[in-house]
Amino acid sequence: MNESKVNEKMEELLALIEKNLYCFFCKNDPKNLYEPIRYLLDAKGKRIRPLLTLISAGILNGDINKAIKPAIALEFLHNFTLVHDDIMDNSDLRRNRETIHKKWNTSIGILSGDLLLAIAFQNIIADVGLDYCKEVLLTYTNSLIEVCEGQGFDLDFEERQDVTINEYFLMIEKKTAKLIENSMVVGGMIANGNIDDIRSLAAIGKSLGLAFQLQDDLLDLTAINPKFGKVVGKDIVEGKKTFIMLKAKEVFTKKEEVDLLDTFFLNHGLSPENVPLMIQYLEQNGIFELTKETINGYFSTIQSHLNKFENNIYKELLNNLVSNILNREY
Amino acid sequence: MNESKVNEKMEELLALIEKNLYCFFCKNDPKNLYEPIRYLLDAKGKRIRPLLTLISAGILNGDINKAIKPAIALEFLHNFTLVHDDIMDNSDLRRNRETIHKKWNTSIGILSGDLLLAIAFQNIIADVGLDYCKEVLLTYTNSLIEVCEGQGFDLDFEERQDVTINEYFLMIEKKTAKLIENSMVVGGMIANGNIDDIRSLAAIGKSLGLAFQLQDDLLDLTAINPKFGKVVGKDIVEGKKTFIMLKAKEVFTKKEEVDLLDTFFLNHGLSPENVPLMIQYLEQNGIFELTKETINGYFSTIQSHLNKFENNIYKELLNNLVSNILNREY
DSSP: OOHHHHHHHHHHHHHHHHHHHSTTOOOOSSHHHHHHHHHHHHSOOOOHHHHHHHHHHHHTTOOHHHHHHHHHHHHHHHHHHHHHHHHHTTOOEETTEEOHHHHSOHHHHHHHHHHHHHHHHHHHHHHSOHHHHHHHHHHHHHHHHHHHHHHHHHHHHHHOSOOOHHHHHHHHIIIIIHHHHHHHHHHHHHTTOOHHHHHHHHHHHHHHHHHHHHHHHHHHHHOOOGGGOSOTTHHHHTTOOOHHHHHHHHHOOSHHHHHHHHHHHHTTSOOGGGHHHHHHHHHHTTHHHHHHHHHHHHHHHHHHHHTTSOOOHHHHHHHHHHHHHHHOOO | OOHHHHHHHHHHHHHHHHHHHSTTOOOOSSHHHHHHHHHHHHSOOOOHHHHHHHHHHHHTTOOHHHHHHHHHHHHHHHHHHHHHHHHHTTOOEETTEEOHHHHSOHHHHHHHHHHHHHHHHHHHHHHSOHHHHHHHHHHHHHHHHHHHHHHHHHHHHHHOSOOOHHHHHHHHIIIIIHHHHHHHHHHHHHTTOOHHHHHHHHHHHHHHHHHHHHHHHHHHHHOOOGGGOSOTTHHHHTTOOOHHHHHHHHHOOSHHHHHHHHHHHHTTSOOGGGHHHHHHHHHHTTHHHHHHHHHHHHHHHHHHHHTTSOOOHHHHHHHHHHHHHHHOOO
């Protein structure tokens, strides 16, 4: 298919999203809540979740316009989690700008997050047709529950030394993958997809979500492009129990490697000067390669499910989007 | 009507509420979120909102059992606001027990509140019939938006010197009254009430909510019963701009009174030793009496709307509940 036509369609969808993102915020009072919400939405994210909803509806030849408000609601839900997570993680920056609780305060962070979520619900409820009202809403609510539970596990893992790889996957399935999965499922539902189609969309979304998270963990240690806006090895300094570090626990055998890894787990992170050595050990033990292979495995799953769908411009778009996400280098 | 029969019915409704309150929490993982939620629900509140939903359905001869899950969802919504408000207000105690963010930490407070809200949505969506799915859900979501906006105004008022009585009413309408109003409206909707009935229920709920808040402000200064569990004059010490203090601003004329009031507004509160003098000024200027009259005005509104409904045990129950709330002395 004509590459420029695909790009054009992508721009069209993104423009549709941006246009619809703000029309729920004509209200201005109380200013102390609506201003932070607009500030948050102004910081252009990649809009991956609403894009996936629209694209999924399009793959099944559904009406994109029927999917736009639920798509926006999913972007709001995602942004809601960002605001609250940033408070819990004590993060100062998000998308290269001050986080809401930092620019205003914690109360405003909590409350503007709550309000954003409320508005998301209002929109999705007001918009969806009665015929699939319930299933779309339950999928939406399920995403919210899973995201909260995933963040709960993440907080719990910070305190624990004995997190397993299975537990890690349970956590990222909930915290990251479920919302991506459900963004696609909602699109499929609105296009009146049959159960097999919906299952394939769910499988694609779940694989994409998991791959996305592993890619994120990997980029933290291997990204070289300064545009990524992160300090390399931040996760190691902060003691994050990522797939990479948990895999290292299974793989490392040499005394000096095991010692450094033990230090990482016992001290909840390493000092920055120890990061290069840890990266060297991870590299030598093939952990990065293994992570890439795992990501490629998800990529294959995505492809096999994608093949079930008839060719159309949205399928092409999804293919591009998946490749862009999984091949990003920063 | 037989008084003991009315009491019996009240016990029956409360038992139905308690029974249904926990069946959504069979899950236990992640423990760090479900444990605080159960802890919160264990601290017996008055369950006014779910009671009002059930009673409203009953007044219109609707099926109480159809209203129970939406009723519970409204109690969850209320509890969600308590957890987040307690963080924002930095409160250590709630219902005489440690608040969640105090007993655990702020992250657990934010997140278990979010999860509680998510579960509330799940239940109300899973349960309500498709025929009124949308209107009940929109009413529910509207409550959430109004509560957030109300709390936003409340936070804003803390910083401002020029809050008017009208603004105060706008704030408590949103923060307190709307959820009580909508608890009744949802009950009416589930009983398939006509538009006039729903409007009367809404008017009763709104008046009850406003009266409840004014009563609360009044009790802070006049309660004598130690069971109230509050220090008398806490609102004055904390600089809360209640109806009483804003009314004083309109009424006070003597220099010493105006001076003390100015100190209150400028310093965001008075020191505890100045509270008795302020109470004396308020008393002398008839502010307490005026507040009671305003509350009685709401009571009359409630009665006139109640008179429109046919007599049944639920109407009796509502009458009792309203009297108990508005005549409470602590």
